[in-house]
Amino acid sequence: MFLNSMACWGRLSADAWDGLFDAAVIKSGFNSENAHILDGQIQHWTEVILPSIPLLPPDQPAETAQMRQHVLVYTRLGLLRLYIYRQFMLSLKYDGERGRICGDLAVDLVQRVREHGAETSPLHSFRFHMATTLGSALLILSTLCVRDLAPIGLQDNWKAYADSFMEALEMIRNFSQHTNVARRILSDFRQIVPVIIQVFDQQRNGQKFPQHIAPADIRDFFPYGLLDFAQQPGGGGAFSIDMDSMQDSEVWDFEGCEREGKYGVPWI
Numbered sequence: 076m077f078l079n080s081m082a083c084w085g086r087l088s089a090d091a092w093d094g095l096f097d098a099a100v101i102k103s104g105f106n107s108e109n110a111h112i113l114d115g116q117i118q119h120w121t122e123v124i125l126p127s128i129p130l131l132p133p134d135q136p137a138e139t140a141q142m143r144q145h146v147l148v149y150t151r152l153g154l155l156r157l158y159i160y161r162q163f164m165l166s167l168k169y170d171g172e173r174g175r176i177c178g179d180l181a182v183d184l185v186q187r188v189r190e191h192g193a194e195t196s197p198l199h200s201f202r203f204h205m206a207t208t209l210g211s212a213l214l215i216l217s218t219l220c221v222r223d224l225a226p227i228g229l230q231d232n233w234k235a236y237a238d239s240f241m242e243a244l245e246m247i248r249n250f251s252q253h254t255n256v257a258r259r260i261l262s263d264f265r266q267i268v269p270v271i272i273q274v275f276d277q278q279r280n281g282q283k284f285p286q287h288i289a290p291a292d293i294r295d296f297f298p299y300g301l302l303d304f305a306q307q308p309g310g311g312g313a314f315s316i317d318m319d320s321m322q323d324s325e326v327w328d329f330e331g332c333e334r335e336g337k338y339g340v341p342w343i
Contacts, residue, residue: 110159114176117159121152143201146187150208153180153187157215161343164218165300167293171227178219178232181212182239188212188246206250207342209243210260214298214343216240217264220271221293223284237275244268256342263298263342270296299343 130145131137137145160177163169169177188205219229219236244264250257270289277285294300 110163114156114159117152117156121149125149125152143191146191147201147204150184150187150204153184154208154211156180157184157211158343161215161299164215165294165297167218167222169218169227171229174219174224174227174229175232177215178229178236181215181219182235184208184212185216185239185243185246189242202250202254203256206247206254206257206260209247209250209257210263210298210342213240213243213247213260213264216243217267217271217297220274221267221289223286225284233278237278240271241275260298260342266296267293299341 125148130148131141157177157180160169160173163173164177188208191201191205216236216239219233220240224230224233247257247260251261270293273288274285277288290296
């Protein structure tokens, strides 16, 4: 069973690389049909193959490291599926099927991180992963919160998306007290969050989706709207690093931060 699982993992890794990260794919963009095929492969691995691998001990309480590993594996696969559809979602022209898939994935990611949301103080790499996972979920949820979902049949899901958005935002704010990459994420969302909060205020008052709130250039407000991260607008000026605080931060955390008008290692 283990060797068969490793063979399945090898095939999935090769397909993911060829379908997502190959230079030709990045240059030309994702083929819609291939995207659905690859998403189905990752979903099959997550729901069928992965449960057969004993990430957690069946006969005794799991240790903290094992619980973190379990969450990391599942969230990484979820993030990979989101990556497939990210450009579709950021275009704000997604259909109901893609919106539902990505919305469900983003809500699930927030729920999985929630179980470890209190782990903000001890220095460990898992905290970095939690923050970046929340950032990716927040990005997808943002695309679902600034568009009228009624025309694509997702209006009944709006509250779940809004609640997850606010929960993810609150956890990132908590992480930002200890983690530089979380502060970076908050800075990257500084334009879109006020717009979404205005939308929430209107819809919670029972009004129809407020089309007038979202500006015409709303897509420019999203972080990582371009595949070429170096060309992402908004870098520099709004976020600075307190070097005195670095003594309480991970080494890799520093590399994830924005510096002198440039973006560091992408958190997406």
